[in-house]
Amino acid sequence: MSSVELKIQRFDPERDAAPHWVNYTVPVEPMDRVLDVLTRAKELFDGSITFRRSCAHGVCGSDALMINGRNRLACKVRVEQLGKSISVAPLPGLPVIKDLVVDMDAFFGKYRSVLPFLVAEEPAGEGERHQTQEQRDRYDDTTKCILCAACTSSCPSFWAQPDYVGPAAIVNAHRFIFDSRDEAADDRLEILADEDGVWRCRTTFNCVDACPRGINITKAILEVSSAIGSRR
Amino acid sequence: MSGALRANASRTDIDAVVVGAGGAGLWAALELAREGIPTAVLTKLYPTRSHTGAAQGGVCAALGNVEEDHWEWHMFDTVKGGDYLTDQDAAEVLAREAIPAVIELERMGLPFNRTPDGKIDQRRFGGHTRNYGEGPVRRSCYAADRTGHMILQTLYQQCIKAGVKFYDEYHVVDLVFEGGEADKGGRCSGVVGYKISDGSLHVFRAKTVLLATGGYGRAWRVTSNAHSLTGDGMALAWRHGVPLMDMEFYQFHPTGIVGIGILLSEAARGEGGYLLNNEGKRFMESYAPKLMELAPRDMVSRAIYQEVRAGRGIDGKDYVYLDVRHLGRKVIEEKLPDITDFARVYQGVEPISEPVPIQPTAHYAMGGVPTNLNTEVIAGPDGSVVPGLFAAGEVACVSVHGANRLGTNSLVDLLVFGKRAGKRMAAICKSTQLPAARPGAETAVADEMAAMASRPEGVRPAEIRRDLAALMMDNVGVYRDEALLSAAVREIARLKGEYARVRVEDTGSVFNTDLLEARELGYLLDTAEATAVSALARKESRGAHSREDYPDRDDAKFLAHTMVWRGSDGAPAERIAYKPVTITIFEPKPRIY
Numbered sequence: 025m026s027s028v029e030l031k032i033q034r035f036d037p038e039r040d041a042a043p044h045w046v047n048y049t050v051p052v053e054p055m056d057r058v059l060d061v062l063t064r065a066k067e068l069f070d071g072s073i074t075f076r077r078s079c080a081h082g083v084c085g086s087d088a089l090m091i092n093g094r095n096r097l098a099c100k101v102r103v104e105q106l107g108k109s110i111s112v113a114p115l116p117g118l119p120v121i122k123d124l125v126v127d128m129d130a131f132f133g134k135y136r137s138v139l140p141f142l143v144a145e146e147p148a149g150e151g152e153r154h155q156t157q158e159q160r161d162r163y164d165d166t167t168k169c170i171l172c173a174a175c176t177s178s179c180p181s182f183w184a185q186p187d188y189v190g191p192a193a194i195v196n197a198h199r200f201i202f203d204s205r206d207e208a209a210d211d212r213l214e215i216l217a218d219e220d221g222v223w224r225c226r227t228t229f230n231c232v233d234a235c236p237r238g239i240n241i242t243k244a245i246l247e248v249s250s251a252i253g254s255r256r
Numbered sequence: 257m258s259g260a261l262r263a264n265a266s267r268t269d270i271d272a273v274v275v276g277a278g279g280a281g282l283w284a285a286l287e288l289a290r291e292g293i294p295t296a297v298l299t300k301l302y303p304t305r306s307h308t309g310a311a312q313g314g315v316c317a318a319l320g321n322v323e324e325d326h327w328e329w330h331m332f333d334t335v336k337g338g339d340y341l342t343d344q345d346a347a348e349v350l351a352r353e354a355i356p357a358v359i360e361l362e363r364m365g366l367p368f369n370r371t372p373d374g375k376i377d378q379r380r381f382g383g384h385t386r387n388y389g390e391g392p393v394r395r396s397c398y399a400a401d402r403t404g405h406m407i408l409q410t411l412y413q414q415c416i417k418a419g420v421k422f423y424d425e426y427h428v429v430d431l432v433f434e435g436g437e438a439d440k441g442g443r444c445s446g447v448v449g450y451k452i453s454d455g456s457l458h459v460f461r462a463k464t465v466l467l468a469t470g471g472y473g474r475a476w477r478v479t480s481n482a483h484s485l486t487g488d489g490m491a492l493a494w495r496h497g498v499p500l501m502d503m504e505f506y507q508f509h510p511t512g513i514v515g516i517g518i519l520l521s522e523a524a525r526g527e528g529g530y531l532l533n534n535e536g537k538r539f540m541e542s543y544a545p546k547l548m549e550l551a552p553r554d555m556v557s558r559a560i561y562q563e564v565r566a567g568r569g570i571d572g573k574d575y576v577y578l579d580v581r582h583l584g585r586k587v588i589e590e591k592l593p594d595i596t597d598f599a600r601v602y603q604g605v606e607p608i609s610e611p612v613p614i615q616p617t618a619h620y621a622m623g624g625v626p627t628n629l630n631t632e633v634i635a636g637p638d639g640s641v642v643p644g645l646f647a648a649g650e651v652a653c654v655s656v657h658g659a660n661r662l663g664t665n666s667l668v669d670l671l672v673f674g675k676r677a678g679k680r681m682a683a684i685c686k687s688t689q690l691p692a693a694r695p696g697a698e699t700a701v702a703d704e705m706a707a708m709a710s711r712p713e714g715v716r717p718a719e720i721r722r723d724l725a726a727l728m729m730d731n732v733g734v735y736r737d738e739a740l741l742s743a744a745v746r747e748i749a750r751l752k753g754e755y756a757r758v759r760v761e762d763t764g765s766v767f768n769t770d771l772l773e774a775r776e777l778g779y780l781l782d783t784a785e786a787t788a789v790s791a792l793a794r795k796e797s798r799g800a801h802s803r804e805d806y807p808d809r810d811d812a813k814f815l816a817h818t819m820v821w822r823g824s825d826g827a828p829a830e831r832i833a834y835k836p837v838t839i840t841i842f843e844p845k846p847r848i849y
Contacts, residue, residue: 038259038764055515055602067718071761071770079482081518081598083405084305100601121453122767128302132424141413142365152362154374160367167367167399167406171304205365 025051028103030061032073033113034123043120045111052103058091058110059098062124074123082236085172088115089124095174095234115177117186131173134189138197138215143208159204166199166244168237175231175241181224188224189216191231191241198244201251213252222249259763260709260771265448265457265698270294271685273447273462275428275489277303279404279667280649280674281468282411287678289418293685296460297420298449300427300484300772303412307470307482308670311404312521312594314396315361315667316384317354321375322394327351329386330395332842334665337383337552338622338658339799339809340844341502341817341837346654348840349629350665350672357671358397366410368399369591379591380526383552383662389849392550396664401521401594407667425452427772430701431465431492431645434691438635439497439821444644445691448698450705452772455765457698463688464644464681467493467625467633468674471650472783474776476618476733477725480512480519486776487783489651493625494782498633498642499819501653501835502623503783504791504801507661508734510556512617513602514575520595520614522663525549527591529580531556532611533568539576544849551849554660554800557616557734570613577611616734621783622661622800623790624653626819626835631677637819637835644691646681648673655817659799708774714759717774720751724777724784727751732788737805741792748785749828755781756826782822789829790818811844 030050035043048065059077066073076086080099087098090113092106103110118126147153169192176182176190197216201209216222222245231241272288274281277299288295299306318325330351335342362368362376369377378394386393399406415422426449436442446461469489473481494500510531511520525531531549533539543559544551551559564574580588585608588596592607599605599612625647626634631654633645649670656669731744755778762770796810797803816834823829 036764037766055604057602066770067716071716071718072764072768074762074767074769078301078305078484079307079310081310081602083310083402083594084301084307084482086301086305102601122764125767127453129424132302136416141417142410143417144365147363150356150359152359152376155370156374157370157372160370163367167409168402170309170405171302200365203365203367 025053027051028061029109030065031111032065032123035120036072036122054104056103057099058101058103058112059087061103061110062098062112074125076125083170085170088172088174090114090116095178097172097174097236100236115173117177117183118173128173131176131192134193135171135196137189138193139208139212140196140200142200142203142206144205145207153205155204163199163202165239166195168239169195169199170237172236174234174236178230178234180228180230181226185220185224187220189221191245194222194245194248195239195241198248201248210255213248213255216248217252222252259765260455260768261702261706262454262456262765265459267459267461268296269461269690270296271462272464272466272681273298273460274466274468275447276306276468276470277422278306278308278468278470278649279407279411279670280677281466282415283671283674284466284468284648284678284681285420286411286414286418287675288682289415289420291682293682295421296423298423298426298428298447300425300452302424303422304408306408307485309405309408310482310519311407311667312401312519313381313523313526314379314398314403314664315358315407315671316381316395316664317358317397317668318351318395319355319358319376319378319397321371322378324386325393325395327355329388329393330354330384332388333384334656334662335658335842336389336847337662338660339847340658340815341655341798342658343655343838344840344842345838346629346656350656350668353672354668357675361407361410361671364410364414366399366406368397379523380550381663382522382525382550383547392547396526398523400590401523401592404667423449426450426458427452428488429705429775430698431496432459432694432697433496434694437497438642438645443691444642445694446697448701452767455768457702459697461690461693463685463690464646466677466681467645467647467651468649469651471621472780473618475724475728475780475784477729478512478515478517479618480509480517481618487779488776489647490624491779491782493633493645494786494822498625499636499821500623500786501626501817501819502655503786503820504794504818505622505659505799506618506787507553507620507622507800508557508616509553509619510560510616511578511614513598514613514615516602517617518598518602519617519619520578520598520612521592524578524580524592524595527587528583529578532577532579533563534570534572535568539563539568547849552660552662555849558802560616561734575613575615578614579611580607581609581611620661620666621650622653622655622657622659624651627652627654629654630680631673632680637833646677648677659801705771705775708758709760709763709771711757711759714757715754717758717760717777720754720758721777721780724751724780728784732791735802735804736791737803738792741788744788745792745828748781748788752781752785752826785829786820790820790832793832794818815844
């Protein structure tokens with residue numbers, strides 16, 4: 025077993041005045057992911073090392089962290105991709121609760137603000153609605169979002185203006201705006217035409233780099249902006 | 257009291273409490289909201305982190321959109337797949353109500369893949385057949401290989417729309433009973449929640465409580481399950497006198513990533529993937545000539561073990577290949593995108609050009625908290641109801657899965673019975689009064705948790721957890737016998753003894769995951785014990801329970817559900833009873849595919 029130098033940004037609100045870095049030398053296996061290394065450090069050295077995790081294979085969105093300076097899911101980054109030195113910090117731009125755990129309430133509040141649900145008259149009868157595969161494909165990319173906040177917390181516009189609704193909320197609005205079954209696109213576009221809506225995007229593509237689901241977020245934001253433009 | 261818990265619990269009175277926000281909990285909450293019932297949903301995660309989201313391949317319903325199908329065929333497959341331990345009245349409910357449930361999901365906005373004429377597309381899945389076993393049928397409705405993700409998202413979206421009140425990151429640490437425990441005629445009157453962000457306790461007094469907490473795959477070392485799946489609901493019910501049913505039936509899914517257990521969906525085989533041994537042979541020919549790779553999971557997992565034992569594992573090791581190369585890039589990338597990504601990220605294997613090494617992985621509990629068809633928890637073989645307590649989804653045992661669950665039926669289960677739970681709870685909330693308040697309802701659990709966080713020395717939870725997971729893998733896995741199971745029962749008792757001295761290092765009150773993981777370990781030990789004790793008592797082989805010392809099914813003695821009660825005062829579980837299987841249409845037959 026070889027080892028890595030793991031540097032964790034730690035903060036305990038009951039003890040610490042400010043976040044600080046703590047180093048651990050952690051044994052690793054060849055196929056280990058950063059989540060495995062964090063878990064091992066917690067088991068071997070200090071049970072109070074605190075982070076969220078659940079599915080451990082990139083579908084639940086619990087363990088988005090800033091790893092070697094980039095927002096990534098800890099369960100999707102293999103240690104061998106990072107070399108001998110790994111730094112792990114909480115997602116930037118969100119309030120830290122403890123160690124690597126950030127307060128997600130405001131993030132989910134923005135998600136809820138864009139009407140992230142199908143709005144449609146109940147169809148007649150009891151059957152399914154029909155939708156062509158082409159209509160389905162139109163919004164496929166943005167259905168993949170797992171709300172991990174890696175994108176929003178990587179966005180310089182969000183860092184500068186925390187009221188910005190952010191890429192994740194726009195992605196989830198996009199998912200319904202371009203769904204042929206939905207009838208509330210205008211309401212969502214109205215919400216996103218606000219000064220803290222889509223116009224704050226500066227197309228830096230940090231969100232695209234950060235997304236663990238490979239969603240082309242900037243393209244989705246531009247499609248929403250364009251829909252707002254053509255509506256006026 | 258230790259710093260890990262804040263003093264002075266808050267108290268809330270409400271009609272309904274839903275514990276867990278996966279598919280079953282969310283659909284129940286949605287029904288309760290539609291009926292105007294004040295409801296609190298408590299989840300130890302954020303709802304969208306729930307493990308329903310990890311389900312991949314699809315949800316079966318006999319829509320008949322692409323070929324002839326009937327709910328009776330689905331019912332038959334479910335009964336036969338469960339090796340005739342399935343209660344047939346429950347299987348009928350499952351197969352019938354799957355159809356409106358899937359259509360309702362579509363109407364809620366779920367983005368199903370579509371047929372050329374715009375209907376919900378359907379594909380093949382293991383054990384699902386046409387005309388009572390003639391050959392595979394296209395019954396699984398799907399959204400690429402992210403069906404569970406789409407179900408979870410869609411139900412959460414609808415809950416937001418309906419104004420459901422969520423308590424995110426509230427860990428339910430106890431149930432409250434009044435008038436005695438469940439086995440003494442008591443009534444469930446609420447829950448104790450622990451707010452993870454600040455260590456405060458919250459007592460919810462309620463007319464109805466739904467357990468929708470999922471399974472306990474983390475009792476095994478190699479598992480497809482999330483870290484959060486620690487048997488919370490099962491263990492809490494067990495501690496209050498509810499028996500656990502059919503716990504010996506635990507499913508190993510055939511195609512997990514070697515070593516770490518992450519699931520590669522059965523959809524890979526539904527789309528036509530092969531399983532190959534080291535001779536390049538499709539070895540399922542020798543085990544299930546008609547359904548081949550689409551035989552039920554228990555049979556495929558055993559076949560893999562047999563191949564490995566016969567020296568036909570890849571490079572003589574303990575795994576075989578899943579091969580999808582012949583499906584071509586387009587099918588692989590469009591219909592199996594996520595599992596392709598998993599193979600690339602976690603194994604460094606490219607499925608388009610290479611076969612993928614796989615081995616069985618601990619996946620799903622057929623057993624759990626026993627309920628009737630309306631999701632009301634029952635206290636024993638006579639079916640008497642535990643007032644106020646409900647269970648739905650993997651935590652529950654209705655029993656629709658019998659001795660072995662078919663692929664996709666977990667999603668069908670949580671949709672159909674999650675919805676039924678909400679409806680039944682709403683009816684009861686309208687016709688009953690709040691139970692009497694129980695002062696100090698939180699005292700016992702508060703003391704237990706405070707003790708863990710204030711012991712000057714003791715055993716680390718991680719050590720016990722590691723030993724338990726290895727033990728369950730070695731002794732309570734795909735193949736079992738008397739010696740393995742007896743040793744498991746003894747060893748679990750020893751680990752429970754160690755657990756009485758468990759010590760957590762984190763003594764703070766803010767986001768104390770160290771403390772919660774220790775608490776979860778206690779649930780795992782309970783569910784593991786129930787599993788091993790039930791498995792030792794069942795001297796036959798049926799479905800996922802394969803006894804090498806009793807290789808045949810024994811309907812004369814064991815066509816019945818096991819019910820096991822927890823021992824009192826820390827003693828090992830001894831009390832077992834059997835509940836007859838409900839047979840309505842299909843007489844038990846040998847199970848050949």
